[in-house]
Amino acid sequence: MEGEEYSLYVHVPFCTRKCDYCHFYVVPDKESFHALYLESLKREWELRAPLLHGKKLVSLYFGGGTPSLLSPEELGTILSWIDPPSKTEITLEANPENLTREKLKAFRNLSCNRLSIGVQSFVPSSLQVLSRTHSASRAKQAIYDAAEPGFDNISIDLMYDLPGQSLANWKESLEIAATLPITHLSLYNLTFEPHTLFYKKRTALQKTLPSEESSLEMLELAVEAFSKPPWNRYEISAFAKGGMISNHNIGYWTGRPFLGLGPSAFSYWEGRRFRNTPNLNRYAKALREGEDPTDFTETLPPVEQAKELLAVGLRLLNGVQKHTLSTDLNEILSLLVGEEWVESTDDTYRLTPQGLLFHDTVAELIFRQ
Structure with missing residues (x-):
């Protein structure tokens, strides 16, 4: 389709050290790896470029890993290949410990217009549990430093459900976040992912996790703090100030095609989902030999695609437009409405307050039918 919108994700795998809870593909931050990666x-x-002919790039997201470990010259080189249109949302993920004022100014001059900083917590004990290498004061300073050269769209991540985390600790992080020059907040509750150190230690760690009641209260504290003007909760775990929503994430929740570049990157393109090999050397070897670097691909049947779009679309507080939904979903939707997980308006389906608290349960019901 001529002019169809799409998103681009670029996985930058470098990290100074891998966090104990992280399940993403990363490699050490070595000069030789940078050269191999860029090549x-x-x-x-x-x-991939021929796939994009006649289509319109609307969001470009550099994720990782730690994209801020790229030099401005390296980032500039990648942007020169892609040549994004002037109004493209360009997000760079960053960690506080490697954001210098000089780098921030250079990144902003390269047309990066959105920064996503992995703060995770402003409480020293929580940062220690997560094995983060930055301090709470460094995280705050990085945000102020980013605002200085003109980053007026700054997002931060905060994590809850952490071992040993109290309601008071969580409230402290929220209160500090509210005072900073940020425009977006994403919340993540801790999960124990296979192949992580946290997963290996999960039996011991689970004994120190907040209770289910405390976990819900943590989410409710965040919702209460960041749902008042000028803030708005627009997605289950995302809040925007002054309308500064993440266009890239909206694409994920609405089924916009996206192409992933780099080792381990996923794509969703023309009804097909595929992943690049999560190994830099294998990725490089395949491309050097003129081969496709994907190691996984699947094409979902239409009804499964429809279920998936409903499940992710319901994450948005505005809900899902009825005219976009397959009639194959009528029975599922009747069940969700009947059990008061979802409410029906004239033109949308959206989660009820109960559904917002238990979206995982709603998604499970959708896929089970």
């Missing part, structure tokens, strides 16, 4: 990424871009 291979350019090959993949040239391989």
Whole structure:
């Protein structure tokens, strides 16, 4: 379709150290890896570029890993290949400990217009549990430093459900966040993902987790604090100030096609989901030999695609437009409305207050039918 909108995700795998809870593919921050990565990424871009003919890029997201470990020159090189239109939302993920004022100014001059900083907590004990290498004061300073060269769209991540985390600790992080020059807040509750140190230690760690009641109260505290003007809760775990929503994430929740570049990157394109191999050397070898670096692909049947779009679309507080939904979902929707997980308006389906608290249960019901 001529002019169809799409998003681009670029996985930058470098990290100074891997956090104990992290399940993403990362490699050490070595100069030799940077060179191999850039050489291979350019090959993949040239391989994928024909797919994009006649389509419109609306969001570009550099995730990781730690994209802020790229030098401004390296980031500039990647942007020169992609050549995004002037109004594209360009997000760079960053960690507080490697954000210098000089780098921030250079990134902003490269047309990066959105920064997503992995703060996770402003409480020292929680940062220690998460094995983060930045301090609470460094996180705050990084945000102020980012605002200085003109980053007027700054998002931060905060995590809850952490071992040993109290309601008072969580409230402290929320109160500090509210005083900072940020425009977006994303919340993540801790999960124990396979192949992480936290997963190996999960039996011991689970004994120190907040109770289910405390976990719900943590979410409710955040909702209460960040749902008042100028803030708005627009997605289950995301809040925007002054309308500064994440266009890239909206794409995920509404089924916008996206292409992922880099080792381990996922794509969703023309009804097909595929993933690049999560290994830099294998990724580089495949591309050097003129081969596609994907190691996983699936095409969902139409009814499964429809279920998936409903499940993720309901994450948005505005809900899902009825005219976009397949009639195959009528029985599921009747069940969800009948059990008061979802409410029906003239033109949308959206989660009830109960559904917002238990979206995982709603999603499970959708896929079970």
